[in-house]
Amino acid sequence: MAKKKNFSKQQIITWFMDYILEQDQEPSSVYKFCKTYNLDESSFYDHFGSFGAIKSSIFSTFLDHTLELLQKDETYANSNARNQLLSFYYTFFEILTANRSYVVLVLRNKKQALDNLKTLYKLREGFTGYVDSLGIKTLDIDQEQIKKFQRKAISESAWAQLLFTLKFWLDDNSPSFEKTDILIEKSVNSSFDVLEATPLQSLVDLGKFIFKEKMAMS
Structure with a gap:
C-alpha cells in the first residue's frame, strides 16, 4: 500500500x-x-521536526482555538480587560477539559518536568502576547523603561497564574471542575484588585480558598 x-x-x-x-x-x-x-x-518532517514540536503545537492550538471563539463573542469584545481575561480562562479550561485525558497524560509525569516546560513554551509565548494585548492599566509613571518593566511584570505574573491554575485543575476532582472555576474568578479578580489598588478582601478570600483546597487535597 x-x-x-x-x-x-x-x-x-x-x-x-x-x-x-x-x-x-x-x-x-x-x-x-x-x-x-x-x-x-x-x-x-515537512510539518514537524520532532514529537516535542507536536506537543508544543497542541497546546498553542488550544490557545488559538480559545482566541478564535472569543473573537466571535460580541460580549467579549465590549468587555473590560478584567472580564476579557476571565472569559479567556473559562473558555481555555473548557477546551482543556474536552481534551483532559491527553493533557493529564502529558503533564502529570513528574519525571518529565523539564520536558513539560518545553511543551508549554509556545503556549507561554502566545498567552503573554495575549495579556499584553489587553492593555491592562499600569501605574501612571512617565518613564518608558519603567512602563516596559510594568508590562513585563504583568505578563510574567499572568503566566505564573495560568500555570498555577493549570496545576490546580489537574488535581481538581470536583464535579465539572467547579473548584477550578472558583479559583479562576478569585485569582483573576485579586490580580486586578491589586493593580487597581482596591481593598484587599479579594486577596484574603483567595488565600483562604487555596489553603482550604490544599488541605483537602493533601
Missing part, C-alpha cells in the same frame, strides 16, 4: 494524540509513528 504523503499538521496532531491516549505513551520513534498510520516519513 502506498504511503500517505498529503496530510496536514492538524491530522498529525490528531493521530499523535490518539496514539498517546491508546498506548499511554509516546511512539518510540518517528518511524514507528509513521508506520502505524502509513505515513511517508519525509512528509512528516
